[in-house]
Amino acid sequence: MSISATDRAVMPEDAEITALAGTEFDEAPATADAVAAAPEAVTAEASGTPGVTFGDLGLAEAIVRKLSQNGVVTPFPIQAATIPDALAGKDILGRGRTGSGKTLSFGLPLLTRLAEGRTEKKRPRGLILTPTRELAMQVADALQPYGDVLGLKMKVVCGGTSMSNQIYALERGVDILVATPGRLRDLIDRGAATLDQVEVAVLDEADQMADMGFLPEVTEILNLVPAGGQRLLFSATLENEIDTLVKRYLVDPVTHEVDAAQGAVTTMSHHVLVVKPKDKAPVTAAIAARKGRTIIFVRTQMGADRVAEQLLDTGVRADALHGGMTQGARTRTLADFKDGRVNCLVATDVAARGIHVDDIDLVLNVDPAGDHKDYLHRSGRTARAGRSGTVVSLALPHQRKQIFRLMEDAGVDASRHIVGGAGAFDEDVARITGARSLTEVQAESAGNAAKQAEREVQDLTRQLERAQRRAAELRGEADRLVARAARERGEDPEAAVAA
DSSP states (O other): OOEEEEEEEOOOOOTTOTTTTTOOOOOOOOOOOOOOOOOOOEEEEOOOOTTOOGGGTTOOHHHHHHHHHTTOOSOOHHHHHHHHHHHTTOOEEEEOOTTSSHHHHHHHHHHHHHSSSOOBTTBOSEEEEOSSHHHHHHHHHHHHHHHHHTTOOEEEEOTTSOHHHHHHHHHHOOSEEEEOHHHHHHHHHTTSOOOTTOOEEEESSHHHHHHTTOHHHHHHHHHTSOTTSEEEEEOSSOOHHHHHHHHHHOSSOEEEEOSOTTOOOTTEEEEEEEOOHHHHHHHHHHHHTSSSEEEEEOSSHHHHHHHHHHHHHTTOOEEEEOTTSOHHHHHHHHHHHHHTSOSEEEEOHHHHTTOOOTTEEEEEESSOOSSHHHHHHHHTTSSOTTOOEEEEEEEOGGGHHHHHHHHHHHTOOEEEEEOOSSSSOOHHHHHHHOOOOHHHHHHHHHHHHHHHHHHHHHHHHHHHHHHHHHHHHHHHHHHHHHHHHHHHTTSOHHHHHHO
């Protein structure tokens, strides 16, 4: 790892950040494990061929037409390399970071291969296992339009959603299950699902399944899949447990690899900002106030809630995402983040593993990653689908060596910047992160609030005018009726109205 030591003082603006001045951020020790060697397998280069289109890869014509309608014509390298082998029925070992296009790499061949055939109730023919429910939903969302044009039924089965609905769907017949291991195991134990007719089984982000302790369930599930079926396994890294899965369940796999062995991403820039404890919260707030989508990583659920709330107090549109939230709350938060109602997501490692949003351009590690694998997973939230991205880690002075060792194990080069304790807002922080002056953000927030208040005043004024017109109409009707009643009694109507 090379460290570019630009040690000139970089000072964030802290005069207007009293709401965050006393914030304490949780720290986590950083350790690094060695990356295991890749399994022996036939290796295919994933560089792609210039001029290749999805129409050249052998996919179902209906899928190619749908891709074209969606403006998707040219495959990413891993797609161009993987799809022909997957269509040929070969077992696949895909080694590529998130955002490299692997969902379509396994999904489109799976759909094409299952287009012909008939599915019995409770017996899916395709299975996609993912580590998290968010990833399961996003995989299904990505593939559903192409399954629809082939008449294939797809169902997500994961925790936090209605099991009765999932059982009902399986009873009616589901061609492809997109599942988390725990919920699928429950459905199998209840007799609601049987895997004896699965023709294609996919393990997506297998390394995360290992990190989350799901491999026993994964092994049990794969033992229920017919031995002669096709298996596709995708993983950013190949640790010992993943290597064991590959050797046990994949037969003569073709390996398609996008990145170098440790998954460092060349379209990312990595930076370490060395801050004093009292400056950590102001720097966090200044960076969070930037334009564009940002993910902030912290170690604990409580820390995520606290930082998100404090950022909101400074005018940043922030929200927390962690495993302590209900599935409905997590889904709504992710939807708000994707739709732009939330600009800054404060997340824990486990929760963020299900985040797959293509236009996140900054990852901020407020608490350091636990090890190099967590660092790479965090970093993988940006620089997706060929885009560039920035990863920034805040380090207290005593954490510098620890964080630099972690980055060495992750195989990344990082520049170092020391954030000073006095002076005006410095351009270097803005250049690296896009950080904004919080005074500017608060002025913008106040301006937006004023515009909203003005709109409310206008609405209330219109309501008042309507009420006044209605009152005048009612007063006129009342006077007319009083006058008529006076005439009926032989009295003076004007005197009656005046009274």
